[in-house]
Amino acid sequence: MEESVPVWELRNVTKRFPGVVANDSVSLSLVAGRIHGLLGENGCGKSTLVKVLCGVHQPDSGEILCAGQPVVLSDPIAARRAGIATVFQEFSLVQTLSVAENIYLGRLPGNRWRIDWPAMREGARRVLGRIHVAIDPDAIVGELSTAGQQLVEIAKAIAANASMIILDEPTTALGPDEIAELHRLLLRLRDDGRIILYISHRLDEVVELVDEATILKDGRVVSNAAETPVEISAIVLKMVGRVDEHFPKAANATSDALLDVRSIHTSNRVAGASFTVGRGEVFGLGGVLGSGRTEIARALFGVDVLRQGEIRLRGKSLKLLSSRDAIAAGIALVPENRKSDGLFFNFSGLENISIAGLGRITRGAMLDHARERRLAHGLIRSLRITPTAGTALVGELSGGNQQKIVIARWLFAEAELFVLDEPTQGIDVGAKIAVYQLINELTAAGKGVILISSDYDELLAMSDRIGIVSRGRIVAIRDARSLDKADLVKASADQEELAA
Numbered sequence: 001m002e003e004s005v006p007v008w009e010l011r012n013v014t015k016r017f018p019g020v021v022a023n024d025s026v027s028l029s030l031v032a033g034r035i036h037g038l039l040g041e042n043g044c045g046k047s048t049l050v051k052v053l054c055g056v057h058q059p060d061s062g063e064i065l066c067a068g069q070p071v072v073l074s075d076p077i078a079a080r081r082a083g084i085a086t087v088f089q090e091f092s093l094v095q096t097l098s099v100a101e102n103i104y105l106g107r108l109p110g111n112r113w114r115i116d117w118p119a120m121r122e123g124a125r126r127v128l129g130r131i132h133v134a135i136d137p138d139a140i141v142g143e144l145s146t147a148g149q150q151l152v153e154i155a156k157a158i159a160a161n162a163s164m165i166i167l168d169e170p171t172t173a174l175g176p177d178e179i180a181e182l183h184r185l186l187l188r189l190r191d192d193g194r195i196i197l198y199i200s201h202r203l204d205e206v207v208e209l210v211d212e213a214t215i216l217k218d219g220r221v222v223s224n225a226a227e228t229p230v231e232i233s234a235i236v237l238k239m240v241g242r243v244d245e246h247f248p249k250a251a252n253a254t255s256d257a258l259l260d261v262r263s264i265h266t267s268n269r270v271a272g273a274s275f276t277v278g279r280g281e282v283f284g285l286g287g288v289l290g291s292g293r294t295e296i297a298r299a300l301f302g303v304d305v306l307r308q309g310e311i312r313l314r315g316k317s318l319k320l321l322s323s324r325d326a327i328a329a330g331i332a333l334v335p336e337n338r339k340s341d342g343l344f345f346n347f348s349g350l351e352n353i354s355i356a357g358l359g360r361i362t363r364g365a366m367l368d369h370a371r372e373r374r375l376a377h378g379l380i381r382s383l384r385i386t387p388t389a390g391t392a393l394v395g396e397l398s399g400g401n402q403q404k405i406v407i408a409r410w411l412f413a414e415a416e417l418f419v420l421d422e423p424t425q426g427i428d429v430g431a432k433i434a435v436y437q438l439i440n441e442l443t444a445a446g447k448g449v450i451l452i453s454s455d456y457d458e459l460l461a462m463s464d465r466i467g468i469v470s471r472g473r474i475v476a477i478r479d480a481r482s483l484d485k486a487d488l489v490k491a492s493a494d495q496e497e498l499a500a
Helices: 046-053 076-081 099-103 117-130 146-159 176-191 203-209 232-240 293-300 323-329 349-361 369-382 399-412 429-444 456-462 485-493
Strands: 006-017 020-031 035-039 061-066 069-071 084-087 164-168 195-199 212-217 220-223 257-265 271-278 282-286 308-313 316-318 331-334 417-421 448-452 465-470 473-479
Touching: 006 046, 020 035, 020 046, 020 195, 020 220, 035 046, 035 176, 035 203, 046 084, 046 164, 046 195, 076 084, 084 146, 099 117, 099 146, 117 146, 146 176, 176 195, 176 203, 203 232, 212 232, 220 232, 232 429, 257 293, 257 448, 271 282, 271 308, 271 448, 282 293, 282 456, 293 331, 293 417, 293 448, 316 323, 323 331, 331 399, 349 369, 349 399, 369 399, 399 429, 429 448, 429 456, 456 485
Parallel strands: 035 195, 035 212, 084 164, 164 195, 271 473, 282 448, 282 465, 331 417, 417 448
Antiparallel strands: 006 020, 006 061, 061 069, 212 220, 257 271, 257 308, 308 316, 465 473
């Protein structure tokens, strides 16, 4: 059938880097009017393939075809001219310019002497209207939400008449309502005849959205669009070569109270939150972005000082005036944004592990580097972190390895309470399962875990109890087994409902 003829094709594309074959004879067919998922674990070759398609990398062999004709995408400008637009996790927007200026950046209307500002605004208004996005063309991009900025990126692609739009982890920083809005837009673009190449680790979203999927493993296609059932367990099997229980929850909760939070208030949204966490328990915090989940985590870690209320750990009242006080008390935080808040990119993985527990390796005024290496390498082995983390800068490691290094840091520091804020965000299925197994190991050792997650399936499966957060307080606490996904979705729309 005519509609099945691919507009873009990669045929046997290979891309090598020193010591590694990132893409090994990869073939991919992309058809107009379809949303095509590109899936695989971190390090499988997805990012390299996208960079080949958007002109950042040139293939060492193989060819790229557009409408059946070979093309050379020599650089990103050539790719854009050919009709390929890419929306990366980190946006390519100028924060201080307006929406209209960003949409037409690099091709401003007018002539060499004068920019036609009215034409630019009207053009931006038309483009935004076509995709049903209610954003003022004169709004400053840096003042928009993350979701708003993402929609501006897509509007740029539409204004440039892109026939294919590549989205790399587009929902990482979005809440449920924003994700639903984005997906509605992508479906409209699909129905308008555009190709959407969609890359995401959130498989529940993928199976609801995509029409077909290609799966990569170790740089090769292990399942093409015709072979891939769009179903979570089948995708996991193809990606990781096994079907582990997707959420391997261990029941280690006890009634022995580790943490007691009593009506805490801060100047940053927390307004009377109260809850307890037992030894060996995973206490989940559910709620939409902006409900106060992360702000509660900040209060527990001493980032935001209490104005009122009390935090007791092991029965002892804590005075947390800084993160240093929290660390000394045995509280650990794995932050939502590990890149900006959790890692030192000028340090190796080993140094990132030891940084919060230097007291364990101090002799007088000197650091015992031999002991540091011994303890850190023990954690690297036990957490199955890549051995190169001992010497490589942490920025050179995969997202899954980076996340495990942040957790290893707090094991090194001998923490007792682990606050995990979106711990599996942006990592692949195999790395997610590894994080879940780490949570089980923590609770088996009698540690307490507070889990904050926008992934409802994850929150329900890995928690023992769940507190619903609304306006900075816990409005309901329920046994996780008594809730289902529909309850949490409903609670996101009306968080007071579960308080009844």
